[in-house]
Amino acid sequence: MELVLPRLVIRSWRPDDAPHMAPLADNYQIWRYVRDRFPHPYTLADAEAYIAEATSRDPQNWFAITLDDRPIGSIGIIPKEDINRICAELGYWLGEPYWGQGYASEAAKGFADWVLANRDFHRLEGIVFTHHPTSARVLEKAGFTLESTQRQAAIKEGVIRDEWVYARLRASGG
Numbered sequence: 800m801e802l803v804l805p806r807l808v809i810r811s812w813r814p815d816d817a818p819h820m821a822p823l824a825d826n827y828q829i830w831r832y833v834r835d836r837f838p839h840p841y842t843l844a845d846a847e848a849y850i851a852e853a854t855s856r857d858p859q860n861w862f863a864i865t866l867d868d869r870p871i872g873s874i875g876i877i878p879k880e881d882i883n884r885i886c887a888e889l890g891y892w893l894g895e896p897y898w899g900q901g902y903a904s905e906a907a908k909g910f911a912d913w914v915l916a917n918r919d920f921h922r923l924e925g926i927v928f929t930h931h932p933t934s935a936r937v938l939e940k941a942g943f944t945l946e947s948t949q950r951q952a953a954i955k956e957g958v959i960r961d962e963w964v965y966a967r968l969r970a971s972g973g
Contacts, residue, residue, distance in 0.1 A: 800862060804909040807902060808865045809874060812853050816863055816870045817846035823871065823894030831956065832931050833892055858918070864893065864906045871897045874910050876923070886922040887914065891937075903934075907941035915969045925965040928955070938965040 802809040821843045823829075830839035838845045853861040853875070861875030872893035879886045889911060893903050911923055925938040929948065939945075943965035953960045 800859060802909060802913050804905055806866065807906055807909070808868070809862050809906060809910055810865060811859055812850040812861070812863050814847070814850060817843055817850055820850070820870050821846040824892070826895055828895055829892050832928060832934060833890070835955070862910075864891070864902070866897070866902070871902065872906070874906050876914060876920075878920070885920055886924060887920045889923050889925045903937045904940040907937050911941050911943075911967055915967070921969045923967045926962050927965070928953070929961040929963055935963055935965070941967070943967045
């Protein structure tokens with residue numbers, strides 16, 4: 800897959816992306832807002848394993864966010880199952896040098912548009928910690944609507960956290 804956006808390209812991962820990805824992903828400021836399965840510290844071996852896993856899936860669900868053909872982050876979906884199979888969760892992260900420049904919003908909106916137009920999902924969800932309003936703003940700019948606050952729904956770093964659930968529906972412009 801290759802999705803050309805105004806400043807970015809979202810594309811399939813390549814093995815030679817790992818040396819560029821690992822130092823960006825090895826950042827506590829990223830890790831503190833993502834799932835625990837995202838390693839910290841993040842090594843070259845972690846990047847290689849992630850890329851191998853992402854590219855082995857059919858269909859692929861995780862992609863590189865690139866600027867000038869170099870990865871600056873990752874974006875993808877986690878499809879739900881059974882009666883919820885028409886829904887997927889959107890996830891993303893960007894390397895810290897690329898924060899505050901609108902790249903996350905551009906990638907999230909473009910990718911959500913693509914997923915809802917090209918995959919068999921009617922709903923995308925974005926779930927963010929309530930203490931991370933920056934990520935919530937990314938989702939809002941990408942057309943997601945706040946639906947609920949899940950109280951005490953997650954634990955990160957030993958602290959029980961609340962999460963906001965955002966959603967974007969195919970019927971509402973996807």
